[in-house]
Amino acid sequence: MMLDPQLDADGNLIHLLSTEGLSRDQLTRLLDTGASFLGVSDRDVKKVPLLRGKSVFNLFFENSTRTRTTFEIAAKRLSADVINLNMSTSSTAKGETLLDTVDNLCAMHADMFVVRHESSGAPHLIVDHLRRTGRSDIHVINAGDGRHGHPTQGLLDMYTIRHYKGGFEGLKVALIGDILHSRVARSDIHALKTLGAESIRVVGPQTLIPTDIESLGVGVHRDLDSGLKDCDVVIALRLQRERMSGALLPSATEFHDRYGLTHERLKAAKPDAIVMHPGPMNRGVEIDSAVADSPRAVILPQVTFGIAMRMAVMSVLAGG
Amino acid sequence: MPDLKNLPDAEQQIAALAEQLRPVFDKAPDTVLIGVFTGGVWIAERLSQLLPAHPPVGSVDISFYRDDFSERGLRPNVQPTTVPVDIVGKPVILVDDVLYTGRTTRAALNELFDYGRPGSVQLAVLADRGERQLPIAADFCVWPVSLPSDASLVLVRNPFDDSEGKLTWSLDDA
Numbered sequence: 455m456m457l458d459p460q461l462d463a464d465g466n467l468i469h470l471l472s473t474e475g476l477s478r479d480q481l482t483r484l485l486d487t488g489a490s491f492l493g494v495s496d497r498d499v500k501k502v503p504l505l506r507g508k509s510v511f512n513l514f515f516e517n518s519t520r521t522r523t524t525f526e527i528a529a530k531r532l533s534a535d536v537i538n539l540n541m542s543t544s545s546t547a548k549g550e551t552l553l554d555t556v557d558n559l560c561a562m563h564a565d566m567f568v569v570r571h572e573s574s575g576a577p578h579l580i581v582d583h584l585r586r587t588g589r590s591d592i593h594v595i596n597a598g599d600g601r602h603g604h605p606t607q608g609l610l611d612m613y614t615i616r617h618y619k620g621g622f623e624g625l626k627v628a629l630i631g632d633i634l635h636s637r638v639a640r641s642d643i644h645a646l647k648t649l650g651a652e653s654i655r656v657v658g659p660q661t662l663i664p665t666d667i668e669s670l671g672v673g674v675h676r677d678l679d680s681g682l683k684d685c686d687v688v689i690a691l692r693l694q695r696e697r698m699s700g701a702l703l704p705s706a707t708e709f710h711d712r713y714g715l716t717h718e719r720l721k722a723a724k725p726d727a728i729v730m731h732p733g734p735m736n737r738g739v740e741i742d743s744a745v746a747d748s749p750r751a752v753i754l755p756q757v758t759f760g761i762a763m764r765m766a767v768m769s770v771l772a773g774g
Numbered sequence: 775m776p777d778l779k780n781l782p783d784a785e786q787q788i789a790a791l792a793e794q795l796r797p798v799f800d801k802a803p804d805t806v807l808i809g810v811f812t813g814g815v816w817i818a819e820r821l822s823q824l825l826p827a828h829p830p831v832g833s834v835d836i837s838f839y840r841d842d843f844s845e846r847g848l849r850p851n852v853q854p855t856t857v858p859v860d861i862v863g864k865p866v867i868l869v870d871d872v873l874y875t876g877r878t879t880r881a882a883l884n885e886l887f888d889y890g891r892p893g894s895v896q897l898a899v900l901a902d903r904g905e906r907q908l909p910i911a912a913d914f915c916v917w918p919v920s921l922p923s924d925a926s927l928v929l930v931r932n933p934f935d936d937s938e939g940k941l942t943w944s945l946d947d948a
Contacts, residue, residue, distance in 0.1 A: 466847075483850055490835070490852035499888035502838035504848070773847025 474644040487766035505534035508565040528764035574600030608641025610760040631691040657681030682722040781943040792824035813871030813929035839881035862890035871929040876910035
């Protein structure tokens with residue numbers, strides 16, 4: 455039997471690489487744990503001592519201020535020491551390999567790595583390396599790898615949906631826009647399937663939808679109105695223009711005309727549908743300012759829930 | 775070892791504890807009750823009903839403050855800690871069902887102080903099993919009881935539909 459790299463021999467979650475392969479029980483436990491951490495941020499002393507004395511290394515091979523900051527806040531609220539390494543300006547730039555970097559940080563007694571990398575599978579490679587070298591007591595969290603996954607974003611999205619919709623049963627969820635480059639979309643889709651959402655649709659131009667996406671059990675819509683029809687949850691994805699090479703899109707304006715979320719277009723969804731976005735937003739491209747600033751947008755609560763969910767992930771991994 | 779069939783009536787014990795606490799509230803009516811999940815919260819709610827001052831009730835879940843997190847991990851279903859009033863400078867009575875090693879009380883005190891600096895903290899429990907592992911003692915206690923170390927004494931709340939949530943003791947001698 456192929457061992458799930460996220461689990462130890464007893465089946466405990468010790469790394470978070472992907473929402474794929476997590477059971478409904480594991481997802482629910484993480485969401486429940488997130489709920490109990492939410493209150494910590496409202497207190498006078500916004501800290502609990504769970505990870506006191508532990509060292510969390512943020513290894514960001516690709517920039518992401520928001521994700522790195524929320525991981526840093528989460529670790530600090532658990533009383534861990536946080537070391538931020540901006541790998542694009544460090545020894546990697548001088549030619550050190552990923553695994554040499556990991557070995558060096560292990561020699562500094564790291565307890566947890568939070569890894570963001572432009573290559574799909576980089577966190578998985580680190581987990582394999584740690585296992586081979588007998589250091590499975592060091593935990594790895596995938597903070598976004600290439601087009602593969604961004605599991606803590608997937609979890610915070612699930613938390614947000616559960617918070618506003620009470621559960622997943624019977625829910626219709628649409629993911630809009632640049633599915634091709636979106637690791638958030640993949641993490642969301644796997645988690646939504648496992649948690650029992652009724653219908654998951656991806657909506658976007660043919661050039662921005664991966665050809666094999668139907669195999670994940672989602673419906674593909676080229677037309678925004680049909681994709682939004684009767685939806686409970688609408689997730690706008692960022693148009694990742696920095697990753698686009700060649701003629702994937704005629705222009706951002708045309709994209710907005712066909713797929714941009716406006717109040718008018720959202721009439722196709724349920725009247726109480728919530729609008730989510732993983733950030734950073736391109737206002738006037740994938741989402742209209744009037745929608746982003748409206749009460750149905752839950753984009754800022756997503757950020758708050760993100761800290762609680764990252765605290766939950768770190769403490770569940772560290773606690774075995 | 776107490777008789778398994780004839781454990782004392784927990785509701786009567788809570789009434790006795792309320793009598794012990796009455797002078798505290800006569801002297802300092804702004805005293806706050808803080809229960810430790812789960813049994814301590816039930817007792818604190820009962821005490822608040824029984825005491826004429828009807829003091830505010832808070833609750834602490836000590837899961838994030840346990841000293842055995844690295845061995846045992848995080849317990850599922852951590853309850854949110856709620857401290858309904860500003861406890862800075864106020865007298866606080868920490869309420870728990872069973873006092874045993876003292877480790878839960880240590881964790882609860884640490885958590886409480888992250889909400890502010892109370893004027894004083896006293897400890898009220900229904901049962902005191904002795905065998906302390908830390909320098910902690912109850913200020914108010916109804917039932918001193920000696921049990922084998924593998925026995926588990928817990929407070930249980932019966933379903934509301936047929937017993938109005940009556941609290942009873944449950945003893946498991948492992």
